[in-house]
Amino acid sequence: MAKVAIIGAGLMGTAMCWPLSDNGHQVRLVGTHLDAEAIASCKALRRHPRLGRVLPDHVEPYSVDEVGQALQDVELVVSGVNSHGVHWMGGLLARWLPPGVMVLAVTKGLEAGAGGKLAILPDVLAGFLPEPARRKVPIAAIAGPCIAGELAGRRHSCVIFTSRDRSALPHLRDMLQTWYYHVALAADVVGVEACAALKNAFTLAVGMAEGLLERHGGRDEAGAGMFNPAAALFGESMVEMARLVELMGGDPLHVTGLAGAGDEFVTCVGGRTIRLGRLLGQGLNYVDAQREMAGETLESAAVVEQVARVLPVWEHEGLVAAEELPLMRMVCRVITQNAPVEIPFAHFMRDRL
Amino acid sequence: MAKVAIIGAGLMGTAMCWPLSDNGHQVRLVGTHLDAEAIASCKALRRHPRLGRVLPDHVEPYSVDEVGQALQDVELVVSGVNSHGVHWMGGLLARWLPPGVMVLAVTKGLEAGAGGKLAILPDVLAGFLPEPARRKVPIAAIAGPCIAGELAGRRHSCVIFTSRDRSALPHLRDMLQTWYYHVALAADVVGVEACAALKNAFTLAVGMAEGLLERHGGRDEAGAGMFNPAAALFGESMVEMARLVELMGGDPLHVTGLAGAGDEFVTCVGGRTIRLGRLLGQGLNYVDAQREMAGETLESAAVVEQVARVLPVWEHEGLVAAEELPLMRMVCRVITQNAPVEIPFAHFMRDRL
Numbered sequence: 001m002a003k004v005a006i007i008g009a010g011l012m013g014t015a016m017c018w019p020l021s022d023n024g025h026q027v028r029l030v031g032t033h034l035d036a037e038a039i040a041s042c043k044a045l046r047r048h049p050r051l052g053r054v055l056p057d058h059v060e061p062y063s064v065d066e067v068g069q070a071l072q073d074v075e076l077v078v079s080g081v082n083s084h085g086v087h088w089m090g091g092l093l094a095r096w097l098p099p100g101v102m103v104l105a106v107t108k109g110l111e112a113g114a115g116g117k118l119a120i121l122p123d124v125l126a127g128f129l130p131e132p133a134r135r136k137v138p139i140a141a142i143a144g145p146c147i148a149g150e151l152a153g154r155r156h157s158c159v160i161f162t163s164r165d166r167s168a169l170p171h172l173r174d175m176l177q178t179w180y181y182h183v184a185l186a187a188d189v190v191g192v193e194a195c196a197a198l199k200n201a202f203t204l205a206v207g208m209a210e211g212l213l214e215r216h217g218g219r220d221e222a223g224a225g226m227f228n229p230a231a232a233l234f235g236e237s238m239v240e241m242a243r244l245v246e247l248m249g250g251d252p253l254h255v256t257g258l259a260g261a262g263d264e265f266v267t268c269v270g271g272r273t274i275r276l277g278r279l280l281g282q283g284l285n286y287v288d289a290q291r292e293m294a295g296e297t298l299e300s301a302a303v304v305e306q307v308a309r310v311l312p313v314w315e316h317e318g319l320v321a322a323e324e325l326p327l328m329r330m331v332c333r334v335i336t337q338n339a340p341v342e343i344p345f346a347h348f349m350r351d352r353l
Numbered sequence: 354m355a356k357v358a359i360i361g362a363g364l365m366g367t368a369m370c371w372p373l374s375d376n377g378h379q380v381r382l383v384g385t386h387l388d389a390e391a392i393a394s395c396k397a398l399r400r401h402p403r404l405g406r407v408l409p410d411h412v413e414p415y416s417v418d419e420v421g422q423a424l425q426d427v428e429l430v431v432s433g434v435n436s437h438g439v440h441w442m443g444g445l446l447a448r449w450l451p452p453g454v455m456v457l458a459v460t461k462g463l464e465a466g467a468g469g470k471l472a473i474l475p476d477v478l479a480g481f482l483p484e485p486a487r488r489k490v491p492i493a494a495i496a497g498p499c500i501a502g503e504l505a506g507r508r509h510s511c512v513i514f515t516s517r518d519r520s521a522l523p524h525l526r527d528m529l530q531t532w533y534y535h536v537a538l539a540a541d542v543v544g545v546e547a548c549a550a551l552k553n554a555f556t557l558a559v560g561m562a563e564g565l566l567e568r569h570g571g572r573d574e575a576g577a578g579m580f581n582p583a584a585a586l587f588g589e590s591m592v593e594m595a596r597l598v599e600l601m602g603g604d605p606l607h608v609t610g611l612a613g614a615g616d617e618f619v620t621c622v623g624g625r626t627i628r629l630g631r632l633l634g635q636g637l638n639y640v641d642a643q644r645e646m647a648g649e650t651l652e653s654a655a656v657v658e659q660v661a662r663v664l665p666v667w668e669h670e671g672l673v674a675a676e677e678l679p680l681m682r683m684v685c686r687v688i689t690q691n692a693p694v695e696i697p698f699a700h701f702m703r704d705r706l
Contacts, residue, residue, distance in 0.1 A: 052575040145584030153577030156698045158585035166706050182585075184702035222405040224506030227622045231498030232511035232535075235615025242609055256595055256609050258701075262588025265618070269580045345509045349537035352606075353519050 001025050002075035002175065007067070007089060009035040011148035012106045013080020014048050014055075018152050019181040020078075021056035028070040029055070030062040032081060032088070039063050053152050068096055076102045076175065079125065082297045083109030086121055090128025097129070097137060102168055104161070104176075105141045108196045108299060112306040116313030118248055120193035122163070138168035141189065143196035144258040145266035151181065158182045160259055162192040184258070191250025195259035198244055200300035201307060202237035203267040205331050206230050207274040208341050211281020229343065230268075236327045236348040237264060244307070244328070247319060273300040285338045301335050308332035323347070354378050355428035355528065360420070360442060362388040365459045366433020367401050367408075368501035372534040373431075374409035375507075381423040382408070383415040385434060385441070392416050406505050421449055429455045429528065432478065435650050436462030439474055443481025450482070450490060455521055457514070457529075458494045461549045461652060465659040469666030471601055473546035475516070491521035494542065496549035497611040498619035504534065511535045513612055515545040537611070544603025548612035551597055553653040554660065555590035556620040558684050559583050560627040561694050564634020582696065583621075589680045589701040590617060597660070597681070600672060626653040638691045654688050661685035676700070 001024040006013050009031040020027045031039035041049050042061035055061070062070040071077065077097065081089050086107055093103065103125065111119045122139045129137055144159035151157050161169050161176075161183050169185040177183045186192050209230035219225055241260055242252035254260055267273055276298055279289040290298065307328060314320045326347035333339035354377040359366050362384040373380045384392035394402050395414035408414070415423040424430065430450065434442045439460055446456065456478065464472045475492045482490055493516035504510050514522050514529075514536050522538040530536045539545050562583035572578055594613055595605035607613055620626055629651055632642040643651070660681060667673045679700035686692035 145581055145588065147577075147580055149575055150577045150579070150581040153573050153575060155577055155579055155581045156585065156696070157581040158588070158698055158701055169706070182698050182702050185704040185706055187706045220506045222502055222506060224500075224503045224508055226503070226508055227500055227619050228498055228503040228508045228510040231615045231619035231622075232509065232611065234618040235498065235511070235611040235613075238609040238614045252609075253705075256591045256605070256614075258585065258588040260588075261591045261609075261614050262584045265587040265621075266580050266584035268618075269584075343509070345511055345535050348511055348611075349535050351538040353522070353538055353540045 003073050004028065004076045004078065005030055005070045005074045006078040006080050007092065008032055008080030008085065009038045009042070009048070009061070010080060010082065011051055013078065014038070014051050015148035015151040016078050016080065016106065017059045018056055018154065019176050019178045021058040022178050023175065025058060025175065027059040028062050028074070029059055030067050030070045031064055032085060033064050036063065051149060051152055067092065071096050071098060074098065074101055076104060076172070079103060079105040079107060081107055083107055083121065083299055083302050084297065086124055087128070090125050093125070094128045094130060097133065099133065100136060102172065103137060103139045104172060105139065108200060110194070110197045110303055110306045112309035116310045116317060118306060118310045120190055120197070122189060122193065138163055138165035140165070140168060140172055141193055141196070143192045143263065145262040147266060154180045156180050156182065158184070158258055158262070160184050160186050160192055162186045162189045164189050186254070188251045188254065190248055191245050191252070191254045192259045194245045194248045194250050195241060195254050196263060197303050198241050199260065199264040199267055200273055201303045201328065201331060202241060203264055203273045204277040204280075204300040204304065205237065205327055206233045206268050207277020208281035208343065209233060210274070211278040211283070212341070214278070215282050229345070232345060232348060233327065233343070234264065234268070240325050240328050243325060247314060272296050272298065276300060280334055280341050283340070285340065286335050287338055304331050304335040308336045356426050357381070357429045357431065358383055358423045358427045359431040359433050360445065361385055361433030361438065362391045362395070362401070362414070363433060363435065364404055364501035366431065367391070367404050368504040369431050369433060369459065370412045371409055371505050371507060372529050372531045374411040375531050376528065378411060378528065380412040381415050381427070382412055383420050383423045384417055385438060386417050389416065404502060404505055420445065424449050424451060427451065427454055429457060429525070432456060432458040432460060434460055436460055436474065436652055436655050437650065439477055440481070443478050446478070447481045447483060450486065452486065453489060455525065456490060456492045457525060458492065461553060463547070463550045463656055463659045465662035469663045469670065471659060471663045473543055473550070475542060475546065491516055491518035493518070493521060493525055494546055494549070496545045496616065498615040500619060507533045509533050509535065511537070511611055511615070513537050513539050513545055515539045515542045517542050539607065541604045541607065543601055544598050544605070544607045545612045547598045547601045547603050548594060548607050549616060550656050551594050552613065552617040552620055553626055554656040554681065554684060555594060556617055556626045557630040557653040557657065558590065558680055559586045559621050560630020561634035561696065562586060563627070564631040565694070567631070568635050582698070585698060585701060586680065586696070587617065587621070593678050593681050596678060600667060625649050625651065629653060633687055633694050636693070638693065639688050640691055657684050657688040661689045
């Protein structure tokens with residue numbers, strides 16, 4: 001049994017306590033400066049307020065200033081911060097990470113760099129580590145459909161662990177897999193992580209259908225909703241996700257499975273991303289929709305912003321044609337140019353004769 | 354503007370009146386013996402009771418004994434029967450079909466034949482036509498996410514027309530496409546039609562998650578549902594659908610798009626297939642679940658029964674390994690052997706290292 005530190009006591013970071021504790025590991029749950037209230041509650045009552053659950057047995061809560069202590073003798077660090085916290089996490093790991101420790105990240109996102117480079121977050125994280133450490137620290141990531149509250153409720157959850165250091169993956173699975181937490185391993189970290197991030201951007205688009213329904217006065221006299229448009233958006237998502245994964249150098253295979261279709265399916269069930277899409281579909285521009293959702297982390301918009309930065313570069317370099325990715329381009333205009341939602345259904349129609 | 358007959362006045366057959374009528378065609382809606390009540394209402398009040406809508410302007414209702422008259426001078430016959438009606442429709446077309454008329458089928462299904470052959474319904478329909486007519490009658494089919502009530506409500510709907518006679522497809526699109534009914538053309542009729550049918554079988558599996566939730570006493574104290582399991586089932590669906598399409602000789606490309614992911618997404622929103630899955634997930638065996646849904650056409654179970662007939666043949670011939678398609682095999686046992694629902698989550702986990 002190992003000592004494990006989870007950094008970030010948001011919903012997903014905290015939910016990782018369950019499989020780890022159920023496997024007998026000693027878990028140290030470290031809140032960031034955003035989690036002060038949650039950690040205070042965990043320390044006083046062993047209860048995580050947003051998750052609405054009592055922590056399992058083998059978990060000890062730590063506040064952010066106790067991070068040095070929490071990282072002592074650990075075998076694994078789980079990075080549970082959101083995408084805005086990845087640079088902070090990189091700095092923290094660079095400073096504190098003991099040699100030989102593994103990192104497993106739940107964060108989803110992409111980061112646009114110079115020259116049209118769209119980096120996955122495990123690579124961003126690795127970039128913070130000094131060169132000798134970088135080669136010794138396996139950085140892995142988790143993808144696949146996993147609502148935190150259901151993982152903590154020990155519902156069957158099927159996920160993918162991926163890493164550039166594939167030799168680390170079987171041991172990570174041994175540490176985390178339980179009767180309800182099923183883990184598949186994948187070497188194609190770009191393909192898997194691209195799906196994990198892009199599904200948020202595309203779920204935003206699917207959510208727009210619900211907003212359009214409300215904008216058109218709700219269900220009609222015979223009860224018709226907007227599921228046909230939503231499903232067209234979902235289907236087009238899969239096509240464009242596969243193309244984007246390919247452009248990033250990953251294998252589109254993962255789109256047709258847990259990391260792509262499965263994760264987008266569960267994200268469409270509800271939550272912040274669907275809510276933001278609905279507000280935009282209703283007719284709010286992005287600035288107003290953001291105001292409406294004040295205080296919420298909008299991972300989906302963050303991904304769109306990064307894609308919007310590389311698309312013109314890719315197009316200029318002839319990697320992607322102007323008529324490709326019509327849905328993603330529309331979403332980019334909505335998020336980065338405050339444009340209205342205008343779903344280009346006709347452009348989703350591609351003959352294959 | 355053409356004369357068009359729709360045979361079958363169920364939900365989907367009737368909904369096809371809208372794009373046809375909006376394009377100015379003269380539409381003859383012919384009820385089968387199952388649609389006597391609907392056609393009586395259409396004749397008396399111009400209202401289709403199950404669809405809950407008044408028929409559009411250019412539509413005339415016909416009863417089944419008026420079919421000869423309805424088929425006079427038509428350019429196109431839309432087959433709107435369900436999969437159990439395909440043989441009846443084949444006989445009818447063989448007897449009545451005027452030379453040179455096109456057929457467009459909305460029916461989804463598969464039919465197992467000798468030697469492990471799993472036929473798509475347009476081919477089954479074609480098999481009924483005498484040889485000279487068969488070569489002159491283009492039989493096309495529609496796939497993609499399209500709830501009938503939403504099509505009739507003129508919601509944006511994105512579909513695929515497919516046919517072995519690809520030269521007929523552009524004209525069919527010209528006849529049916531409107532500002533809200535978007536049509537893409539595909540030559541791979543096996544790939545498209547396999548997705549259209551298989552999505553029903555797999556949606557049945559996704560529905561089981563909801564039933565399992567109810568069986569386990571509903572949401573837990575922190576509100577956890579069963580969306581992680583449902584999403585794992587959806588993701589596995591895509592993987593197995595791609596494999597089945599390949600085994601049938603189609604292109605798995607269509608799984609990642611409207612015909613596969615898009616149509617399964619909309620089918621998961623609700624309806625008979627999800628309801629049957631839920632009953633099975635709750636713990637009813639198939640015989641009892643059927644009784645519970647007495648009178649409903651269970652297209653999903655019909656597809657499963659056909660797949661269950663060919664799988665052993667494929668396995669015997671070494672085309673498919675015993676450990677492949679774990680979800681479809683479980684669904685086959687539930688439907689054809691009255692077995693209990695036991696979702697093999699661990700078997701969905703495939704390492705790709």
